[in-house]
Amino acid sequence: MNRSLTFEIFRYTAILLALAVTLIPTLWMASMAFKPIAEWSAAGADLTWWPKSPTLDNFRFIFGTSTSDLIVALDRTAGKPILASLLSAVFGTLIAMTAGTAGAYGLSRFGSGQNLPLALIQLRLFPPMAVMIPVMIMWAFFGLVDTWWGLALIYGIVTLPFAFWLMKTFFDDMPREIEDAALVEGCSRLRVFMKITLPMMRPALASSALFVFILNWSDYLIALLLTTREWVTIPVYMASLSSSMTGQLYGAKAALGLIAAVPPVIMGIAIQKHLVRGLTFGALKQ
Amino acid sequence: MSMLATEEKLSVTGDRSTPETRIEDGGRRLGLMLTLPAQLLVLFIAVFPLLMQLYISLTDWSPLDGIGWWQAYELWNNFANYTDLAADSRFWDALGRTALVMAICVPAEFLLGLGLAILFMDNFVGKRLFYSVMLIPMMVVPAVAGYMFFMLFQSGGPVNDIVSTLIGRPFALAWLSSPGTALIAVMIADIWQWTPLMFLILLAGLVGVPEDQMRAATLLGASWSQRFRTIVMPKMKTIIIIALSIRVIENFKIFDTLYIMTGGGPGVATETISVYIYKVTQQDLIWGYVAAIALVILIALSILVSLAISRMNAAKEA
């Protein structure tokens, strides 16, 4: 179809505008991460869009090897929070994927656990804030507060609905002939699942795991409630990064923000074609 | 290519998953075994905690009282938490504010996302790249997004800089510390982050509209807007409902971005329901009261959701 030139001009104008709005906040943070302290905060008149003298000081500062011209040194570096975020997100993903994949297969093939789909949707529905009191009490009771494994457990539960629903749609889409053939050959059901189904589903498992990881990595509220000092995650640590002497540590926070933002963006773009399926609980496939 | 699984089902009931083939006992046992972990996790997080929440909500218990939560009956308060809640204007204000944010953000995200999706319907140079870039905001950690917008809205920050350039005179509004504009800034951040989600879902729906039917409508003389109204929109109905539901649910929970940007302030100017509960939990520590608030919200949401689902099912029957 020959759309008119006017439409094309309108299209590109609108898209470029949207791209600018999309990118400016991210670029501003990226630029801030490389600015020396002198360029951090400035009055409106002499605001710097690009670092005039780019530096890695902010990164050195949060890892404790430079004070970045600040009088203060950090009482703790970003190393442990990054580790906390990694451990809790990775193991949370593991829990969600294990329970979710097994459960989804059980439902998809054997019709077990008919209550799960709706129960899990409801789990996702409610604001975490509205169920946190009992969770906080229970976690305190089991000694799970302020540990990465306690965080991993709650992450595993919170993202279980996504893991379950994603894997369920993948299993529903998978042709059963191959499994049936193996069954006829005399393999047990469990063996078929472990040796045939799971290896075949490797791409689906990888996309689902990345999706769940992004969700876990993105958490702020739960970590804010369940960690206090030892195992705070990146967002919690970042919010605490300000000093009474210097006020907001813009550059340092931006550097940390950049470190936190890059992995999920790359992963998200990598699993682009499954995003719709994940976000809509499999109701919509692309 | 997009594959629509929506015309015939909105898979919340799980009925489609019953296999037609007969499953022997071995399969049934394995099925139970495989679903067990998920069942246990659901029980662990849903059933027991809810009972605990109900119990505590009937008392004045606080972690500072020095007695275990199971002894909270000593602090039984005759439903005072619930009567207090009815009169708690800060709670109702927070609820109203949450509704206001939702009423503005969700439609804005929907319209912007739909507009962008329409622009992406056919092929053009750079489409794939633009598409990927467009998705970035929703993948940025919300807390980090909150920090980005915290920086952007500083009085000496880029937003004011751009406004100054546009209006040609210095502009130095302290967005986040004035009650009127703080909420606007928070909403802008939410719209920035979640318009891509609407865009993504709606685009998947748009490209799933059968091209032949669109052509048939064109050949019958339908204009672009007539085709949009009579073919595209009806076919997108389920998808639009899904997209809106997701955003309404998520928007109701709004916390991370907002809390990093304003902490609910100045004063209570941006205090939404999640922020309010958080503050009562962390700062006031009256957990019996928090449990009551949480329970009321849970029950209200459950009623709304089951209403929505039964209405959708009824619509599907018809």
Place this chain on the structure above:
Amino acid sequence: MTAIHLENLVKRFGAFTALKTMDLEIRDGEFMALLGPSGCGKSTTMNMIAGMEQPSGGRITFDGRDMNGVAMGRRGVGFVFQNYAIFTHMNVYDNLAYGLKVRGTSASETDRRVKAMADFLQLTPMLDKPSAKLSVNILQRLAIGRSAIVEPAIFLLDEPLSNVDAAFRAVMRTELKHLQRQFRQTMVYVTHDQLEAMTMADRIAVMDHGVLQQVGTPLEVYNDPVNLFVADFIGSPGMNLLKGTLADSDRGLVIDLGALGVTAPLDPALSAVARTNGVREVVYGFRPERVVLATAGQGLAMPVTFIERIGARTVVHFGDGEQRVKAVFDNDIAVQTGETVHVAVEPRFARMFDAATGVAIREV
């Protein structure tokens, strides 16, 4: 009711030429089939008539009106898609009413015409049914009705029977032809199935590789193919084609088929054309059902390689390699695999093609 005229129509997709200078006149009220194998340019031609694609060259006129630049919604073209493209989210009534509604026809007028159309197509009992679950012949009627209700000048049908199973096609063909007679509309029908073209069309345009090969009534195309492609493509089995050399004999001009022997003398008129033409190397063609058994010593001696019994008829395969021949006989034919029989073709059924160009040698 409109005549369609394609003049020097060309369509290129980048470096690929889908259609090379096509000229075709489709008469008012005619049922024209565009027939050819896939990739022959027939669908491209139709899409250009409908306005879904723009020609790279040449022009299309409806009753002399140039259609270049006329948007597809304004050409007055009814289009029946391969999968019918029924609006699955609407019921039968709303599908039928669609074209009228978008044109702003009044509600009462729309209702009257929808009911009349439903009545005409025997769709009245299902007006309220959702269209997603209708059977395929109802979908076909609905698709035609939906287009017909806005009274298009011409109807274009894009392989509407290709998704229908074989048993049902006969029913659908009959119904379609019947509808065309009633509507008396100009219809262009794209198909790769010669049976559909032969049974329904008034005239057939045979196409191959973007080139229009022959236009004619089904019988013309069948009996007098203009070249080897048409001879081979039309008919099932296709025309027998044997390479040979023209030779003079005491009984007149004959074709020497080498090992197979020599044909009966050619028809005098055809001989005359061949002589003036001066061609020596030719292809001898005849339809399988024109083959008759000859007495020994006469006609062509051919070994029977295979006998295919298909009920009412028996197809006998003769020879091998370049000199294969198929013949269709009644089912009581008494031949056996391995034996050599003599077959002949009446001169008036023999056709001849220039071996070098593939073009038919015939009286003009």
